[in-house]
Each structure stands twice: as structure tokens, then as C-alpha cells.
Amino acid sequence: MLSGPGFPVTGKSDLFMSNLSLLLLLLGLLVVGYQAGLYRSRALVAGGTSPVRLHSRPQHHGVVIALWAAGPALLLLVAWQLLAPSVIESNLAAKVQILQPGLSEQELRVALRRIDNLAGERLVVGATDWEVAAAETLRAMRQTSAWILTGLAAALVAVGLLVGLRRMNPSLRARNQVERVVQIALMISSGVAILTTIGIVLSMVGETLKFFTFISPLDFFFGTVWQPVFHVTETSGYGEYGMLPLLGGTVLVALVALLFSIPVGLLAAIYLAEYAPGRVRAFAKPTLEVLAGIPTIVYGVFALMTVGPFLASMGELVGLNIRATSALTAGLVMGIMLIPFISSLSDDIITQVPKTLRDGSLGLGATKSETIRKVVLPAALPGIAGAVLLAASRAVGETMIVVLAAGNAPVLTANPFEAVSTMTVTIVNQLTGDSDFAGPQSLVAFALGLTLFAITLVMNIVALAIVRKYREQYE
Amino acid sequence: MSTTSSNGAPQSRGYVTERVAASLRRRKRQELRFKALGIGATLLGLAFVAILFVNIFSKGLPAFWQASVALDIYFDPEVIDIPPAPVKSADESNNDFRERRIQWENEVALVNFNRLIQAGLAKVIPEAAEHPRDAARVVTSGERIALRNLVIDDPSIIGETRRVRLYTDANIDVWLKGNIDRTLPDAQQMLSSRLREWADRLYENGTIEMRFSTALFQNPDSRSSLASAGLRGAFMGSLYMMLIVLLVAVPLGVAAALYLEEFAPRNRLTDLVEVNINNLAAVPSIVFGLLGAAVFINYFKMPLSAPIVGGLVLSLMTLPTVIIATRATLKAIPPSIRQAALGIGASKTQSVFHHVLPLAVPGMLTGSIIGVAQALGETAPLLLIGMNAFVASVPSSPLDQSNALPVQIYLWQANELRNFFEGRTSAAIIVLLVLMLSLNGLAIWLRKRFETRW
Numbered sequence: 001m002l003s004g005p006g007f008p009v010t011g012k013s014d015l016f017m018s019n020l021s022l023l024l025l026l027l028g029l030l031v032v033g034y035q036a037g038l039y040r041s042r043a044l045v046a047g048g049t050s051p052v053r054l055h056s057r058p059q060h061h062g063v064v065i066a067l068w069a070a071g072p073a074l075l076l077l078v079a080w081q082l083l084a085p086s087v088i089e090s091n092l093a094a095k096v097q098i099l100q101p102g103l104s105e106q107e108l109r110v111a112l113r114r115i116d117n118l119a120g121e122r123l124v125v126g127a128t129d130w131e132v133a134a135a136e137t138l139r140a141m142r143q144t145s146a147w148i149l150t151g152l153a154a155a156l157v158a159v160g161l162l163v164g165l166r167r168m169n170p171s172l173r174a175r176n177q178v179e180r181v182v183q184i185a186l187m188i189s190s191g192v193a194i195l196t197t198i199g200i201v202l203s204m205v206g207e208t209l210k211f212f213t214f215i216s217p218l219d220f221f222f223g224t225v226w227q228p229v230f231h232v233t234e235t236s237g238y239g240e241y242g243m244l245p246l247l248g249g250t251v252l253v254a255l256v257a258l259l260f261s262i263p264v265g266l267l268a269a270i271y272l273a274e275y276a277p278g279r280v281r282a283f284a285k286p287t288l289e290v291l292a293g294i295p296t297i298v299y300g301v302f303a304l305m306t307v308g309p310f311l312a313s314m315g316e317l318v319g320l321n322i323r324a325t326s327a328l329t330a331g332l333v334m335g336i337m338l339i340p341f342i343s344s345l346s347d348d349i350i351t352q353v354p355k356t357l358r359d360g361s362l363g364l365g366a367t368k369s370e371t372i373r374k375v376v377l378p379a380a381l382p383g384i385a386g387a388v389l390l391a392a393s394r395a396v397g398e399t400m401i402v403v404l405a406a407g408n409a410p411v412l413t414a415n416p417f418e419a420v421s422t423m424t425v426t427i428v429n430q431l432t433g434d435s436d437f438a439g440p441q442s443l444v445a446f447a448l449g450l451t452l453f454a455i456t457l458v459m460n461i462v463a464l465a466i467v468r469k470y471r472e473q474y475e
Numbered sequence: 476m477s478t479t480s481s482n483g484a485p486q487s488r489g490y491v492t493e494r495v496a497a498s499l500r501r502r503k504r505q506e507l508r509f510k511a512l513g514i515g516a517t518l519l520g521l522a523f524v525a526i527l528f529v530n531i532f533s534k535g536l537p538a539f540w541q542a543s544v545a546l547d548i549y550f551d552p553e554v555i556d557i558p559p560a561p562v563k564s565a566d567e568s569n570n571d572f573r574e575r576r577i578q579w580e581n582e583v584a585l586v587n588f589n590r591l592i593q594a595g596l597a598k599v600i601p602e603a604a605e606h607p608r609d610a611a612r613v614v615t616s617g618e619r620i621a622l623r624n625l626v627i628d629d630p631s632i633i634g635e636t637r638r639v640r641l642y643t644d645a646n647i648d649v650w651l652k653g654n655i656d657r658t659l660p661d662a663q664q665m666l667s668s669r670l671r672e673w674a675d676r677l678y679e680n681g682t683i684e685m686r687f688s689t690a691l692f693q694n695p696d697s698r699s700s701l702a703s704a705g706l707r708g709a710f711m712g713s714l715y716m717m718l719i720v721l722l723v724a725v726p727l728g729v730a731a732a733l734y735l736e737e738f739a740p741r742n743r744l745t746d747l748v749e750v751n752i753n754n755l756a757a758v759p760s761i762v763f764g765l766l767g768a769a770v771f772i773n774y775f776k777m778p779l780s781a782p783i784v785g786g787l788v789l790s791l792m793t794l795p796t797v798i799i800a801t802r803a804t805l806k807a808i809p810p811s812i813r814q815a816a817l818g819i820g821a822s823k824t825q826s827v828f829h830h831v832l833p834l835a836v837p838g839m840l841t842g843s844i845i846g847v848a849q850a851l852g853e854t855a856p857l858l859l860i861g862m863n864a865f866v867a868s869v870p871s872s873p874l875d876q877s878n879a880l881p882v883q884i885y886l887w888q889a890n891e892l893r894n895f896f897e898g899r900t901s902a903a904i905i906v907l908l909v910l911m912l913s914l915n916g917l918a919i920w921l922r923k924r925f926e927t928r929w
Binding site for chain 2: 178179197203287290298301302306336340368369370404428446453
């Protein structure tokens, strides 16, 4: 099923297991090297006749020696782990083609997997002679590879130890060296976050550009019909990939969610921050926040099984035709999910408004609610706007609730009682299961993902900037 | 108040007081209304929490108990006509022996265990012998494997009678629990009228009982035998992914936070990293799924549906959470600690690793656990890397095909046998929620236990 540079068909776990002991050995060497450095550096000071002083503490010398001893060998091990399996596999493939010429590519892969199983002592039904022979070769090659690796690693360890110990002297700035290594490791770790963003952007831009070779960007961004067709023959075309119905659905669902969650969340935040006695607040705030911790798939199932049928029957009572899976169902349940999000963010922001503003207003004779409405809320407005924007970006990117409860009908409509489809739903629909990203069918998911990423990115940047500015204002 | 009017006429003075009094009443009413709105909103929010939990638990809890039938199964040597189990001879290679063993096991699997079940059933329902088609539908099909395993584990069982408890067909469970309208006409019932009558009779005389369902925890997913579909495969998949998140996201996140908070110079580049991390935390999870599909699956050719890919995607998603939580903890540690360390001659690195980091451990742990709990419930990115495939086995390594708990919920809610799987889905949700809530509880406990106020 899989092959390629990173994950060859053969010998994943076997080779891993054999190298695991080597890895453990090297980790043990780290300890030995550390002890050696510790001992040597102490001996340097204690044994000599002249009163020498170490620049660094013995522990640092220990770490330096440990790094010299095991570091290069560990790097070698990692490199070997990545490269050796594919080298072995190509050698084996060549060998198999000599033993059994004329195998197709597919047959060859099957044969390689069977040989791997044979070599790994796993059951193979009806193993032929040449397969057994090849398995023998594979085992031998693995053995050789393991020996070479062990030999090389041992040499590296010996050389490293020697160099490390030779370099050791009382004035060696061992601490500075260790600290530099640590800092570089920390720096690389913080680079991973940047790499992730770059990875997201690059991978999606690449696939999106491929998508635009099938469908023009104009048709994608401004088309009002979403109707992909399976591209079977040359003449059948690709169908229409207009994004607007999906964008419309996304906005509609998000609007319903925000219209529901903003008043409820904001009023709850005001009550909890300004009115509620300490005990009520201590109970209600964490309880509401439970809603934020519930996985979205649970909300989705709740919407599908309970809220949808309930809304449909309510609609029947008043004579409205509400579908069980509709923008309203998805939006309402998403609103429930967003309540704690809005309430706890607004709560933070309201409590940050300085007490002097409140006292001034109350001192002039305003009631508490007047103070809140005329003084506190206007002062907190930018922060609340930021919170709402963050909530909106969540609503736009939310997936599971809409997958289950929005009804998946990609039509341009403003009626929340109808079924709609959103960008996230379409990404899931176009890209589930194994696809080879060859046609617009699956590539469109990346174009939609990139659009979604751009929309939420703008919202987040603006929201975070507002919130940060607001915080600075009252600090 | 009384001297507000300047002309001092008694009528207008009374008029003013009255106006003031009226406006006061109005303002007080407004105040009450406003407060009531706030209380209402809070109660509404709390009500949703209650409704959600009551709804899920009322549907899910009964599904933990499942109808099973106790039958005396006679392991009839005439039906189980198999050679004795192979014994390894000295001159035989491991592969050959294993091949023979598998052949023998396959032969055992070919035995018509349904006949044994039907014979057992005929002991409690005499007319079952005359209606083999109905009799075959009492016990769910996957239980043949349970009988096969009994024989494979101990071939000497052949010729004996054992009391075996087998899960009934999913539809019998639905019927006995009343999850289907019992007054529906025959054409709309999933079971024949005879089978329904049998089920009621067996339930009344105690042969069928509602027992705590171990299948739910011990079995992987199944499509052919719905009553024995379980969560084990999904649970193991989720467990592997959580381990990977713990091993990848937590060390990387802590290291990154240490660098940014303690070492990094304040310049454009670190500002960029900071903005980038904050944004990454708010990127929709599905975008991470797209990243996984494009980079891990399509470029690095990693296996589809494997926990290792899911774990890596979830790690990248959890990374910002861990970084932000760790940075907040580090920020809260007073500078005096660092200054004291530096003052007695420690280097920057020593002050961080010997003094700041140990104080930050509780906060970092709390943040990491909350991040892992979030990752545990995440569904959307997993759908894009093929984890929505049906997998009927328990993964034995992170490279095997597997399911995950939230994805299993997604798959089960779509099953056609709604009456049965509504409960099963809710039961799976309960398992997921219990896991997540206990993780969160652990985080809260850690915070309470080790919290330091400066």
C-alpha cells in the first residue's frame, strides 16, 4: 500500500527493533560519557601538583564528553534509519528481478512484502523457493547493515570520546559550550511553529495552483453554482466549482450562531462580572466553560439527534417548514458552543475596565445598569468586538457540527430554515478516503482550505490586535 | 433634591418630585429588568449544559447494558468434525508449523457453529428446530467467533456441554429495550413476529438478560455483527495518538516557550514568531488536516488511517496551546527568582533550568494535559487523513490502520440501524467525555495542588 522515500514497504518495524537496542546503548553511553567527564575533570584538579582551577563545573565537562561520545553516533543512527531501508529495498528488488525476471511493478511490491514477512518470521502462505532465498538474502543484508551501523557507531563513539577527552583541560569553557547547544536546541524547537505555518501555506498554495489549472480562479471565487462532476471522459468536463454558495452557507450558519451566542454570552458575562454573588460566579463560570471543552463531534451528534428533530416539530406547530438538518440547527448548536467562548472573553474584558470609571458614574447617581450600559460597555466595546471577531472566526472554521447538522445542500440561500453546505463541509466531502490529488475533485479542497485559512487569518489578526491594544489601554 | 426648582411654587415643586419619583421607579424597573436579563442568560447557558448531559446520558447509559442469551451449547463432535490440533515436530521450520496451525484454525472456523447455537436454542424454545432461519437470527453473527475461539483455545471441549452467554442480534436488543415502536405493523418491524415472540418469552424467563456489555470495550468495530461492535480499536488508536502528542508536542512546546520567554532577544523575528503562534492557535482544525493530507500522506507517503499521521497532525495542532500555556506560566514567575539566581553567579541557562523551570512544572503540566484533552476530542483533521475508513481490527502499532474515538462516534451515528446505534453512539460519547473530563479534572487538581501565589 505504501512505498517511497520515507516509508518503504519492507522492514519498518524489524529494522526499528534492531536499532532500538543500539539507541538504548547510545543513551547508556551518554550516561557513561557524562560520568567519564565528571571523573576526569575532577581528577584534573585533584591530582595535579599546581593549584589549577576549572573554568566550568565538572558536570559541564561531563555533558560535553557525553555529547562528544554519543552525539555523532546518534545522528548517524537517525540518518541510517532514514536511508538504509530504501537502499536495502532497492538492492533486494534488483536481486528479486534476477531470481524471478519479468515481474510487473505491482507483483514486485507484493513479492517484496511477502519476502519481508518471511524474513521477519511472520506467516506466509505458500512461500516459493525463490521467495525463501530472497528472504535469506534480505536477512543477510539486514544483518550486514546492522553490523556496518554498529561498527561505524562504535568508531564514532571511540573517536568522539578520544577527541572530547583530549580537548579537556581546566580552562576549557565547557559550560558555555553546553549552554550554546541547549540554546540552539531551544531555538530550533521554536522554529517548528513557523515551519508549520510555512508548511500550511506552501502545501495549500501548491495544490491550489494545480487546481487553478483545471478551473479558472474567476469561476471559482465568483461562480454561483457548485456542481462538481466526475471527470470520466474527455468531453464530460469538470462541472462547476463556484465557491459562493459555500461561502454563503458558511456566513449564514455563522450569523445564526453569532446572533444567538452574542446576546446570551454577553449578558451572562455582564451578570457574572457585575451582579453575581461570589458563590454563584464560582459555580456558574466553570460550569459554562464545560461547554467549551466538549468536542465538536458531540455537538454535531446532539444537533442531529435532538435539536434538529425538536426544531422541525416546533416549526410544524407554528406552521413553518423547518428542515431537521438546516442552517438554523447547525447555527443554534454552534451558538451554544460559542456561549462560553464569548462569555469568558467578555468577562475578562469587563473586569479589566478600571473601577474609577464605575465609581464616577455611580457617584453621579446612575444606577448599576445605567453605569454598565453607558460607561462600562462603551469602554469595553473594542475588546468585546475583538472577542466577537474571534468567535466569528471559530464559527467560520467549525467543521463537525455543520457536517452533521447543516444538511449538505450547496445552494445559495438566505433562508436559515433550508439546508445549506459550508466550505468546511465541502472540504471533508471532497477529501475523505484515499485520493491521489490528481483532479479538481480533490484539489478543490485545498483551494477552499486556503480561502478559509486566509479569511480566518485576517479575522484573527484584526481581533488579536484589537484585544491587545485594548489591554494596553487600561494597564 | 428639593431645591432644584428655582421659582419655588408649591405646585411645580410637587410636579418635579413626582417626575423624579416616576423616573426613579422607571429606572429601578429598568435596573431589575436588566439584571433579570443577565440572570436569564446565565440560566439559559447553564440549562444547555444540563440538557446536553441529560440527553447524552439518558440515551447512552442504557446502551452499556446489552441483551445476551445464556445457552447450553453442546459441542457436538459430529458437527465439529476437525482433525486434532497440529503439534510442532522437531524437523519443521517455524513458518511451516505456523502455516499448518493457521490451516487448522481456518478449518475450525469453517465449522457450522450456527448449528450448535440452534441446537442450544432448541433446548429453551422447542419450535426453534423447525424454523432454522429465525433461529439463526437470535444470536448476533459475530458470536460464532467466540465459539470458535473456545474450541481453538481448548479442543478438549468437543463432546462437552457448556453454558455460554452470547450477545443477541442488535434488533432483539432494540425490541426488548423498547427502542422501536412495538405497535408498528409487521412490514415495518425489523424482526419477524415469531422472533419477537421468542425474544419476549426468553426475556421473561430470564434466558435473555441485560448484561453489562463487555463487547463495547473488548471488540473493535464491526459491520457484519452490529451487536458486537466495540470501541477497542478506536480506543487504542486514540491512545497511540495521545502518546505521540505527549512525546512530540509537549517537549517541543515547552522548549519553544522557554526560548521565546527566557532567551530570545526582542526583535522583529521573535515578534513574528509570537504573532505566528497566536494565529496558529486560532487556525481552524480542518486546515491542519489538509496539511497532514498534503505533507504527510501525499509527500512523505506515510500510511493512510495510521495513528502516527494522526498523532503528528494533532501534535502540530496542540503545539500552540502548549507554548501559550507554558509562556503564561513562565511570565507569572517573578523576576526576583531569576535575579536572585543571577546575583549569586548562576549563568542565564542555569538560572532558567535550575530555578525557573522547576517552579513552572505544575503550570506546564496543566497546560499540556488540557492540550492533550483537546486533541483527544478533535475529529475534523482525522477525517482528511483517512481515519474515517472502516477498520475492524485493533492496531498493534502506530503504523497500523486504525480508528479514533471521535471518528468512531462519527461513523456510528451514520449507521443505518438508527434504533441500535443511537444508544451505541451516545455510549461512545460518554466514554469520550469521561476520558476528557478526567484529563481536565487531573489538570485542575494539579493546578490546585501545586499552585503558587507570588
